[in-house]
Amino acid sequence: MKAAVCRAFGAALTIEELDLATPQSGEVRVDIKACAICHSDLTYIDGGWGGDLPAVFGHEAAGIISEVGAGVSDFAVGDRVVVTLIRSCGTCHSCAQGAQVACETSFQLDAQSPLSANGETIMHGLRTGAFAEQAVVHQSQIAKIDDDISFDVASLMACGVITGFGAVVNTAQVPVGASVAVIGLGGVGMNCIQGAAVAGASKIIGLDIAADKLTLAEDFGATHSVDASAGDVAEQVRAITNGRGADYVFVSVGIKRAIESAPDMLAPLGSMVIVGMPPSGVMTEIDPCNIASYSQKILGSKMGSARIRVDIPYLMELYRDGRLKLDELISGRFTLDEINEAIAGVKRGDVLRNVVTFK
16 A cells, blocks of 8 residues: 655655555554644654654544454444544543543554554554555544545544544533633634634634634634734733633644743633643743632643544534534645645645545
8 A cells, every 4th residue: 555654754755655464353444535634743744752763644534444353343344434543442540531532551553563664664653644545543543424424524523623622622611601712723723713612602712823814713713813923912812801811721732932821811710721732842831820829720632532432423413513614624635645745735834734635
């Protein structure tokens, strides 16, 4: 099969023929039909989180099951599925608490990548390796999608949508009437906006340095916008929220200054939710006195605290009802041979989601 391989951090991916192992117990092989490009892929490709090379990244995917391993009972060949990086056992302490994204179990796929080329092991990037025509993943990483959901749209639900939407609805559990600010209006940030709208937030403030994204955010549910490059941003947020600050501030980008700016926008008793993850080693400074004095909270949100077999059906229902925009998140569609062009667009920051599609 063909795959886009990262052989050097910061370098262009190369399209190569790879071997993919047969799915083992509890695993499935998926013919990938679409894989969106996430900033997490780019951070790995650029070496921001380290790791071993060569590797195949890509983790925001959808496709059709072409083979199942022993012990797979809930899925069959021909099933249309979303493919995520969330791998869970269902029984460890974290899984028992409903936190599948924090599963503590090691899997066979963690120990041995299913990817190789001429005897050389190719790393299974982000537990998925979906910048490829096929992927082998654990059955816990997939959720069925209905026939009326196109693969390019479905792929977005594997990460960008569940991460942003879930941060609001699952992690923070924003109540009706709360005020929300979202820093960074890329694919994840726009889905924080959508989550806040569905949750019934009274004021939804989008912050970005790109004027076109501020305008676009209104289509996704933002009630106000703030140019993050102009003036006292925190003061503008307080002005919109009657001087209090936002009840919830979501930082959707892994940028130091964005994270450090969030507490100044926060209302008493408010919650700051870190959704975007910076490269390893980036440290931030936050005044703990204010956090304690105003009884504020700092929450981390990995993959929107998603439970994919619950959340994916819910997102599909919202999409059908016109309450969740997915088609509008796709900025461009590319073939696997064009993946470096697609990546360049994401790096420039002028797209929401570029999607690699397969026949």
